[in-house]
Amino acid sequence: MDKTRKVKVKVEDLTIVFGKQKKQALKLLDEGFSKKEILEKTACTIGINKANFEIHEGEFFVIMGLSGSGKSTLLRCLNRLNEPTSGKVFVNDEDITGKNNKELLEVRRTEMSMVFQKFGLLPHHTVLSNAAFGLEIRGEDKESREAKAQKALDIVGLNGFEQQLPAQLSGGMQQRVGLARALANDPEVLLMDEAFSALDPLIKAEMQDQLLELQDTLQKTIVFITHDLDEAIKLGDRIVIMKDGVIEQIGTAEDILTNPASDYVKAFVEKVDRKAIITAGSLMFEKPTVVRFKKDGPEGALRKMRASGIDILPVVDLHDHFFGFVHINEVIQSAKRKEPTVEAIIHANVPTVSKEVTVEEMLPLISEVRSPIAVVNEHNRLLGIVTQTSLIIEATKYNEEEIIELKEQANNQ
Amino acid sequence: MNKVIDIGQYIAIAVNWLTDNLKPFFDLIKNTGNTSILGLEWLLIATPFFVMIALFTALAWWKSGKGVALTTFLGLTLIYLMGFWTETMETLALVLVATVTALLISVPLGIWAAKNKFAAKIIRPLLDLMQTMPAFVYLIPAVLFFSIGKVPGAFATIIFAMPPAVRLTTLGIDGVPKDIVEAARSFGATNRQILFKVELPLATKTILAGINQTILLSLSMVVIAGMIAAGGLGERVLEGINNLDIGLGFESGLSVVILAIILDRITQGFVNKK
Ligand SMILES: Nc1ncnc2c1ncn2[C@@H]1O[C@H](COP(=O)(O)OP(=O)(O)OP(=O)(O)O)[C@@H](O)[C@H]1O
Ligand SMILES: [Mg+2]
Numbered sequence: 001m002d003k004t005r006k007v008k009v010k011v012e013d014l015t016i017v018f019g020k021q022k023k024q025a026l027k028l029l030d031e032g033f034s035k036k037e038i039l040e041k042t043a044c045t046i047g048i049n050k051a052n053f054e055i056h057e058g059e060f061f062v063i064m065g066l067s068g069s070g071k072s073t074l075l076r077c078l079n080r081l082n083e084p085t086s087g088k089v090f091v092n093d094e095d096i097t098g099k100n101n102k103e104l105l106e107v108r109r110t111e112m113s114m115v116f117q118k119f120g121l122l123p124h125h126t127v128l129s130n131a132a133f134g135l136e137i138r139g140e141d142k143e144s145r146e147a148k149a150q151k152a153l154d155i156v157g158l159n160g161f162e163q164q165l166p167a168q169l170s171g172g173m174q175q176r177v178g179l180a181r182a183l184a185n186d187p188e189v190l191l192m193d194e195a196f197s198a199l200d201p202l203i204k205a206e207m208q209d210q211l212l213e214l215q216d217t218l219q220k221t222i223v224f225i226t227h228d229l230d231e232a233i234k235l236g237d238r239i240v241i242m243k244d245g246v247i248e249q250i251g252t253a254e255d256i257l258t259n260p261a262s263d264y265v266k267a268f269v270e271k272v273d274r275k276a277i278i279t280a281g282s283l284m285f286e287k288p289t290v291v292r293f294k295k296d297g298p299e300g301a302l303r304k305m306r307a308s309g310i311d312i313l314p315v316v317d318l319h320d321h322f323f324g325f326v327h328i329n330e331v332i333q334s335a336k337r338k339e340p341t342v343e344a345i346i347h348a349n350v351p352t353v354s355k356e357v358t359v360e361e362m363l364p365l366i367s368e369v370r371s372p373i374a375v376v377n378e379h380n381r382l383l384g385i386v387t388q389t390s391l392i393i394e395a396t397k398y399n400e401e402e403i404i405e406l407k408e409q410a411n412n413q
Numbered sequence: 414m415n416k417v418i419d420i421g422q423y424i425a426i427a428v429n430w431l432t433d434n435l436k437p438f439f440d441l442i443k444n445t446g447n448t449s450i451l452g453l454e455w456l457l458i459a460t461p462f463f464v465m466i467a468l469f470t471a472l473a474w475w476k477s478g479k480g481v482a483l484t485t486f487l488g489l490t491l492i493y494l495m496g497f498w499t500e501t502m503e504t505l506a507l508v509l510v511a512t513v514t515a516l517l518i519s520v521p522l523g524i525w526a527a528k529n530k531f532a533a534k535i536i537r538p539l540l541d542l543m544q545t546m547p548a549f550v551y552l553i554p555a556v557l558f559f560s561i562g563k564v565p566g567a568f569a570t571i572i573f574a575m576p577p578a579v580r581l582t583t584l585g586i587d588g589v590p591k592d593i594v595e596a597a598r599s600f601g602a603t604n605r606q607i608l609f610k611v612e613l614p615l616a617t618k619t620i621l622a623g624i625n626q627t628i629l630l631s632l633s634m635v636v637i638a639g640m641i642a643a644g645g646l647g648e649r650v651l652e653g654i655n656n657l658d659i660g661l662g663f664e665s666g667l668s669v670v671i672l673a674i675i676l677d678r679i680t681q682g683f684v685n686k687k
Pocket of ligand 1 (some may be wrong): 018020045046047063066067068069070071072073074227
């Protein structure tokens with residue numbers, strides 16, 4: 001995540017207790033009692049237990065966790081649909097928890113809009129009027145609110161459905177109305193509580209793509225709840241994983257997959273298709289042995305190969321610009337010919353990838369030649385190399401059948 | 414067995430205290446009530462019967478279709494031909510005033526009970542009491558407060574007819590999907606906006622069903638109120654009973670039934686249109 005971006009939402013020591021004996025429950029919580037024990041002792045449920053995090057402007061922030069882990073509660077604190085029992089929530093550096101009723105309504109009307117799992121549309125209103133609902137609440141006149149609602153409907157692709165009633169639309173389209181209603185208010189923050197969970201998989205994927213596209217152009221800050229890990233990984237810049245009201249881990253999908261903070265997180269992420277998440281950046285072998293062009297002739301290259309035991313080495317200049325690879329047998333020939341540089345034997349026509357490329361995307365690069373894949377930055381400077389072996393292992397996670405399949409694929413090239 | 418607890422005595426004391434101390438208040442209600450009932454009565458009777466029949470038939474057609482329109486037309490014509498037109502209009506006036514008043518009280522009460530658990534705890538048993546208490550009993554305080562006539566008749570009717578409207582209003586508002594209310598709240602709606610833009614529109618159908626019940630209960634009570642000189646069809650029914658005049662009893666009773674069917678079908682039409 002881009003650390004230079006402004007902090008949009010900040011949550012500090014946020015705790016929410018449901019029930020009558022809130023004080024008692026807070027005290028027990030401080031003394032280290034578990035959610036279950038507190039429930040038995042005070043009949044209070046701990047919704048959120050001392051949450052701390054920041055969400056940056058334009059970030060896609062995903063909240064995950066099992067049912068009852070406090071995802072909705074956490075989200076609903078951001079606009080105080082749930083009242084924090086203790087702790088603070090800042091939006092644009094303003095403390096939401098300290099606001100009076102009127103100021104709070106203003107925040108809900110202008111700064112944040114919500115999208116719901118069950119859409120929450122008014123059945124007796126047309127699509128257009130539903131999309132304009134937030135503006136109507138805000139007190140805008142009919143003409144201006146319908147113009148804005150129309151624009152929002154155009155954005156989500158519902159042009160032509162303005163006069164229909166929600167019940168006449170499919171689930172996916174109804175949720176588009178929900179999204180349009182949120183967008184019509186032009187809020188800075190979108191809160192989405194399992195917005196796509198009720199949709200069938202194809203529609204869901206379509207909506208996800210659309211949301212990402214929207215995010216790209218409109219640059220909203222989005223807080224998105226899901227219990228679908230694939231969805232979280234696809235959408236989220238960062239993911240927070242919750243358990244029993246406690247934040248277990250916050251990080252990028254890759255952080256969480258590669259360094260799960262607890263067994264719970266590990267169990268949670270085990271089922272994922274790692275191929276689609278693990279990137280060249282995390283798989284690569286950093287600071288590999290390199291042949292320095294001009295500085296190292298064939299003799300130098302040969303010495304480095306012997307020392308490292310690797311028979312294919314990348315060639316770079318003094319500033320790490322990547323040229324290609326040299327192979328040991330050709331280096332030996334070149335040395336015999338007493339050539340001054342390795343220029344003549346560089347395999348320059350090899351694929352390079354950037355750090356963000358996933359394992360899945362690198363699989364087609366596997367070839368018979370067994371040449372490693374160079375990972376370079378935008379100035380073509382070598383950052384590291386991914387060997388074919390590590391790529392295959394990562395892609396298959398030791399699944400025999402898949403390895404054989406990949407080998408065959410490579411041999412047929 | 415001897416009376417050990419004398420609740421009746423306390424009720425009597427309370428009612429007497431009310432009549433003694435709140436006389437000006439009751440007089441005010443009585444005057445306003447009389448004016449509106451008599452005014453409406455005058456209007457209904459002064460309008461030529463064929464105009465009334467045409468109006469009702471048109472309303473029935475508009476809201477409930479051809480069949481109900483035909484029933485309405487035939488029913489009202491029959492009432493006219495039997496010679497009960499004036500009494501029927503008197504009864505209708507009383508029913509309308511009682512229903513409107515009952516709704517003015519019961520819909521807000523129903524909303525309150527839906528919003529406030531404490532209010533619901535008080536209102537619910539009160540409604541149970543009001544609905545199961547024999548209807549005749551209401552005539553007693555009505556007479557004590559207002560003596561005899563149309564206003565005490567309306568008073569007893571209002572009390573008797575209110576409960577279903579209260580209950581169904583509460584039911585309707587409780588039945589509004591929570592996620593829709595939540596959505597409205599998340600967009601910064603005030604409680605007032607939630608009530609008027611979300612809850613009441615979505616509860617309309619249920620509330621209308623309650624209104625339909627109230628109208629029918631009003632009609633049945635208005636007949637009983639004939640016993641305290643509330644006028645209209647009720648008094649003719651009573652006359653039939655007192656004189657053991659089966660013809661009069663049947664004809665006036667039939668007029669009540671016809672009026673009930675017409676009012677029911679037309680209000681049903683409103684419910685179903687929603
Ligand atoms: N209004 C409430 N009163 C009492 N307890 C509540 C309330 N709302 C939530 N809880 C409790 O707080 C905990 C967290 O609930 P929450 O709805 O945030 O979970 P969730 O992660 O969103 O679950 P799901 O995936 O099922 O939506 C649960 O134990 C729940 O029972
Ligand atoms: Mg939830």
